[in-house]
Amino acid sequence: MRPHPTAVTAPDTGDALVARDLVKTYPGVDAVPALRGVDVTVSPGESVAVMGPSGSGKTTLLHVLAGILTPTSGSVHWRGRDLARMGDAARTALRRTDFGFVFQTGHLLGELPALENVALPLMLAGVPRREAAGRAAAVLATLGLGGLERRRPGELSGGQSQRVAIARALVGRPGVVFADEPTGALDQQTSAEVMGELTRRCAQEGAALVVVTHDAQVAGWCGRTLRVRDGRIERPATPDRPDLATGTPNTSDRGTPPTPRDAAARSRDEQTVWAR
Amino acid sequence: MRAALGLWWGLQRREAAHDRRPTLLAVLAFAVSTTALLVSLGGTHAFVDRAAVAPPGDEYAPIYVVLALVACALLVVPILTLGGVAARLGVARRHARLATLRLAGATSRQVGLMTLAECAAQAFAGAILGALGYALALAPLSLLAFQGRRLGVDELWLGLPLVAAVVAGVVLLSVASGVGGLLRVVVGPLGVAARTTPVRLSAVRVLVVGCVVLAWFVVGQLTQQVGMAVTLGVLAAVVATINVLGPYVVMLSGLAVARLARGPETLLAARRIVDDPRSTWRSVSALGLGVALAALSSVGTVIAGDAGADPAGAVLGADIATGSLVALVIVSVVAATSTGVVQAARVIDQGPQYRALALAGAPIPFLHRARLREVTIPLGATIVLGSVLPLLVLVPFADLAGIGLLVRTVVAIAAAAALTVAALAASRPLVREAVRL
Incomplete structure (x- = not known):
């Protein structure tokens, strides 16, 4: 755990990522708020899934938490600083140093070999190339990609690409990794492998993980799930379950590993919840 | 056929202004290359005109014609290259759209027609704008003086049939390049979009260039025997080999820079060059x-x-x-x-x-x-x-x-x-x- 010298300004946040009363309205004709009063606390090292139907505001929530968007009102505290009050350049730098990102496939740079894709964030942060390459190779090796360093994204399978993306997100030792539909383009088995690696490696690095997904099985890998609907958190979050943030799916409530049938059942479940 | 063209036209009109930008870029590139081509041909035309009416004793007039032809030959390569660039624009986006249409049930014939219609329309619009650009450039160009007198607008003007032929040529070349692209889609729809290893250009290129340069030295010595046409032909080949050697040299230098790069921007730039x-x-x-x-x-x-x-x-x-x-x-x-x-x-x-x-x-x-x-x-x-x-x-x-x-x-x-x-x-x-x- 890193110390938090500026904790005076945000006494109760500590090393957590704490959002309070987030409201986000996109400018436009039909200015329906995408977020209307959201409170979220992401504790150090925990994994949180954010689920919700299309247009529910879950990606907006991720972007606001990650300092990509500034909220219309409300605050996002990270290590004692309010992201909502920081300038654009400062937030960009913070995303580079404190956060990691995994998107759907296709967002690695196609011209760069895997190793350089992973080393790039370090080089952007001013780490000399040789050191950056060494650290990138080490992270790739921990993800089972040793020997594929010279391959370019086009020469990797979907699952391998996503593991490179995970390596890129983790190489800077971030405090939080944000993942937006990280398995959206993968088949179910590969998706489970990638989620397993993502949660396992984040836990090992002590990084918190926030995953936006509409796949109940993906959410099952996280310690808890937030359901977003119409810009609000749908129901109180289940208690933190740090024991589940170590690379095992959150299946204890059903006693069996997630299967398509379970996923379908759960999504029916959610629909009934949302219908209320 | 009418259904396909109708569908193409409908899609064109509904495209958001945002998606139209690759089209505008292609039209711009076709326009500039057409203007450049017409201006180069116009200049050559002027010297040919002058040589035709030159007094018999004027030994310089033929030299001007040869020089103008050489300049024109040299210019044609980059101009055609720009035409090729225009034809390649938005290929990725176009292929994605064609694949969607195929999935939606369009036959490959319909999809092919739509592609060709798009290529031809872009090239035609660009070539017409380019011809207008040429017409507008005539007045400023006529301020240039050669052989002690100004170039006349009438000397630089190629005449309507030639201009029309150039416009038609631009459209034909674009359609030909569109057919090339289509053939690749037919071979494998995924092969086009998926990025694989960059094609490593081979060192055979260096050998080819060596041979052509050797030929140039030989022909240069024997100009009297082989005649002007052959000499100019070999010169054109030498110019063409620049385009054979160039990408290879670019790739090698890109690899070298990528290996030595310290900063991320240089590394990324070099990898893009190698790519x-x-x-x-x-x-x-x-x-x-x-x-x-x-x-x-x-x-x-x-x-x-x-x-x-x-x-x-x-x-x-x-x-x-x-x-x-x-x-x-x-x-x-x-x-x-x-x-x-x-x-x-x-x-x-x-x-x-x-x-x-x-x-x-x-x-x-x-x-x-x-x-x-x-x-x-x-x-x-x-x-x-x-x-x-x-x-x-x-x-x-x-x-x-x-x-x-x-x-x-x-x-x-x-x-x-x-x-x-x-x-x-x-x-x-x-x-x-x-x-x-």
Whole structure:
């Protein structure tokens, strides 16, 4: 755990990522708020899934938490600083140093070999190339990609690409990794492998993980799930379950590993919840 | 057929203004290449005209025709390259759309027709605009004086049938390139979109170039025996080999820079160059050729000026200098358009990657710097290779007139490079837009 010298300004946040009363309205004709009063606390090292139907505001929530968007009102505290009050350049730098990102496939740079894709964030942060390459190779090796360093994204399978993306997100030792539909383009088995690696490696690095997904099985890998609907958190979050943030799916409530049938059942479940 | 064309037209009209930009870039590229081609042909036409009515004793008139033909031959390569760039624009997006249409039930014949209609429409619009550009350029061009008198608009005007033929030629070439693209889709719809290992260009290219240069030396010695036509043919082959060797040299230098790069922007720029050395070469070769031409001709002029007490010879020397500057202006515009269009299209094609980089904390200035290096590294190399050697040859001959010419050439080359960089900068708003949420 890193110390938090500026904790005076945000006494109760500590090393957590704490959002309070987030409201986000996109400018436009039909200015329906995408977020209307959201409170979220992401504790150090925990994994949180954010689920919700299309247009529910879950990606907006991720972007606001990650300092990509500034909220219309409300605050996002990270290590004692309010992201909502920081300038654009400062937030960009913070995303580079404190956060990691995994998107759907296709967002690695196609011209760069895997190793350089992973080393790039370090080089952007001013780490000399040789050191950056060494650290990138080490992270790739921990993800089972040793020997594929010279391959370019086009020469990797979907699952391998996503593991490179995970390596890129983790190489800077971030405090939080944000993942937006990280398995959206993968088949179910590969998706489970990638989620397993993502949660396992984040836990090992002590990084918190926030995953936006509409796949109940993906959410099952996280310690808890937030359901977003119409810009609000749908129901109180289940208690933190740090024991589940170590690379095992959150299946204890059903006693069996997630299967398509379970996923379908759960999504029916959610629909009934949302219908209320 | 009518159904396919109707569907194509409907899609064209419904396209958001945002998606239309690759089309506009293609039209711009076709327009500039058509204007450049017509201006080059018009200049050649003027000298052919003059030679036809020259008094029998005028030994210089045929030289002008030969020089104009050589210049025109040299210009045609970069101009056709720009045409090729235009035809390739938006290929990725077009293929994605065609694949969607195929899935939606369009037959391959319908899809093929729609592609060809799109190629032809873009080329036609561009060529018509280009012909207008040529007509507008006639008045300023007629201010140039050669052989002691100004070029007349009537001398530069090719006549309606020839202009129409050029427009038709541009459309045909574009459709031909569209057919090429279609064949690749037919071979494998996934093969086009998926990015695999960059094609490593082989060293065989060096061998080919060696042979052609050897042939040039031999033919150069035997011009009397083999005749002018063969000599010009071999010269054209030498020029063509520049395009064979260029991408290879670009790739090698890209690999070297990538290996040595310290900063992330240089690394990214070098990898992009290695990723597609042909496209990089296309965007800088025109300028390299123009620069070499300008530098070489200024060398020639100074040497000729040294030798010539003959007033007509002095006029010829000055005319060569003027002509090479005009050629440099044409290639500069062609090169700048080429670079600007290729780079703008790349930003549009790679929008998601740019955005992901920015979200992950890459500052926008970094993206700009990487793009700038992607252009300036090969541009710098081309200019140095194309100009420094000829200019070094010039230095021993440099009297006062030579220095004036030297300065003029250097200024022209610098202006040409600046124009290319400015064309690159024109696509900066696209980067900002790509990374905006």
